[in-house]
Amino acid sequence: MNEAxxxxxxxxLLLAGKLSGGVKLGEHRLADLFGxxxxxxxKVLHRLGHERLLEIVKNRGAFTIEPDLREGRIVYEARRILESGMAAHLADNLTQAQVERLQQHVDAEAEALRRGDQATWQALSAxxxxLLAEMTGNPIVQRQAHELISRTLMLVKRYETTAGSTCGCEEHRAIFRALAGRERGKAVKAMNSHLSLVETRLRPIACVAEGPSLEELxxxxxxxxxxGDAAIPVAAA
Structure with a gap:
């Protein structure tokens, strides 16, 4: 198996919240698991650390991150700043082909919810x-969006209430409609509203039941x- x-x-596994916070990912252990x-x-652990999906502690190794709601407020604020700018840019610059691609995507989200396929909806929502970051065509924006979205995916998986699915789907459609209509102000407002509402749906929980071990996962x-089965879906953004 290669590094990629x-x-x-x-x-x-990290984005899906399958591992508890503070778990050490030892090099020997992982080398044996992957052969x-x-x-x-x-190399892989350092890349994950650079992407802020793991915490690399000098002389101790790599550890999983426990999502922190307090830090989450800062991350969501950063997302609103970045993604509202993305929305403004896209409202002015989307091609017809990109509009059609977004239409297909939000339709697929709605269809997954209609079928009750939560796993597929979660993956599509993220x-x-x-997809919006990719459509800007700006590699710096894409990198920043990837880091911020990845960090909030773990928060959503850990803390979001179950009511978020239908709401999130409708909010994505509102963003799409504003972008497709070239309505810059509405697109920015819809994006900010969506990210703020996702943040408000995050709730502290008392405890998390112990899941499968790293080896099992x-x-x-x-x-x-x-x-050839589908990989584990990530959480909704």
Whole structure:
């Protein structure tokens, strides 16, 4: 298994909130699980640390991050600043092909909800924001959006109430309609409103039941990949 595949598996597990906070991801342990050298694992862990999906502690190693609602307020503020600018830019510059692609995407979100397919809706919901960043054509914006969205995905998975699905789908459609209508002010307002509402749906919880071990999760991902099954979906953004 190459480094890109290992990175994909670990990032999906982290973004899906499958691992508790403060868990050490040891190089020896992961090297055995993936059947690769420690050097390859070390490169992947440092990349995940750079992407802010792991905490790299000098002389101690890599640890999973416990999403913090207090930090989340700062991250959502940063997202509103960045993504409201994205919305303004896209309202002025979207091509017809991009409008059609967004139309297909929000329709797919609605169809997944209609079927009761929560996992597919969660993946599509996250992809909506990555798609908007991609459509700006600006690599710096894309990198910043990826980092911020990734950080809030873990918060949403950990803290969002179950009522968020239908609301989020409707909010994405409102953003799309404003963008498709070239309504700059409405697009900015819809984006800011959506991100603020997602933030308000985050609630502290008393405890989280212990889930599968790292070994079990990685083994399941590897087995699914070999069987050609869909990877673990990320949470809604």
């Amino acid at each position: 595949e290992i990175h994909e598996i670990l990032s999906r 690769v050298s420690r050097e390859r694992i070390r 992809e909506f924001h990555f 990685v083994a399941a991902e590897i087995a699914a990949r070999r069987a």
